[in-house]
Amino acid sequence: MKFIAKKQDLQAALQKISGAVTTKSSLPILENILLKTTDNSLELIATDLEITIQTDAKVQVEEAGSCTVPARKLQNLIGELPSADTNVEIEIKDERLYIEVTETNSHFQLPVLPKDEFPSFPEVDKGFNLKLDAQELSHMLKNTQFAAAVDSTRSYLCGVYFDINREDLTVVSTDAHRLALHSTKLQDEQYEGSQQSLLVPVKAIRELVKILSDEEKIEINAGNNMVEFKLDNTRLISRLIDDDFPNYRQVIPEDYEYRIEIDRKRLYNAVRRVALMADEKTRRLLVTIEDNKLIIKAEDSETGAGEEELEVDYKGDENTIAFNGDYLAAVLDHIDDEKVYFDLISPDSPGTFRPLDDNNYLYIIMPLRLG
16 A cells, blocks of 8 residues: 555544544554555544444545554644645565655654454444434434433433434433433424434534534434434444433423523623622533523632622512532523523423524533532
8 A cells, every 4th residue: 555645634534533433442443543555545444333423534545455554643644744835755675665745855754453353343223314414413312412421221311312202303412410312393304214313422412513624514324223324425423322212301391480681691601700600510600690680699618609690680589599510601602693582480390592584502410419
């Protein structure tokens, strides 16, 4: 195998697949990536056996071939080259990968492992097919994936749930303390199947969001407990979580007793400031609403206390509810609108946040104990 590539093309491809590389494994081959030349492109594949990412890079192929090489060393080396247009010549000789960079008069060698040891590329049975605008899906996933649990004995909390029918797609995540939901209408040509659901590991979703930034269209295929996200020259395949997602519609309040309209950025900044004084374990903030005021308080015997008052358009009974300040800041950071609704039934019920101009997005936070 021998090919010539520009730094920018190799670097972009290596960044796309890096999230599927295992850093510490009992199988050394999983710390490698598979390189394979095809016509005038280079195919790169990485896998940790749960997620597999495949992409292409433009190269000038002089001799066809394939091999596996240490992913992190190759990525770090390419990243340190001086300019985006730097030409890199890569060749396999004597079971070593030789890298030459004329611009810097550099010569490097990396060990290779036989490609036969690399896991075979997973194939997804196409049980159904969904086509979406990549930027719209990226927006939906960014607005929901942050509410999923990172580590939990309940596996369904560590995933992002896709609820699909012929009319709309709803994406939901929850860690049992909060819930984020975003939905969008579908056209006939986007999805023609029956009711379907997918529970995708949040790790796969985070890698997908990184890839979606430069894409226009995405196709989703699923079957045999796997899902494939297919883009222009990149594919991400993930195992699905084999567990039942809770009935999220049951926890969405159908109505509200109190509604406050408030400037999102002002509330976000106030929450961030007052949360500096919150208890390190509970992160509890007290939110009080009264005539034309919203007051945020934090009290901790060791770190001190903080309070900030905001003017709001509200007339009604005084109420105080306690929230985790980090959860509150997270949703305000992900909403793009200038104004948000804060809806509440009672101090013992969940608080609901919605953008003023987007009925397709909502965020629910469970209250903390006031005592």
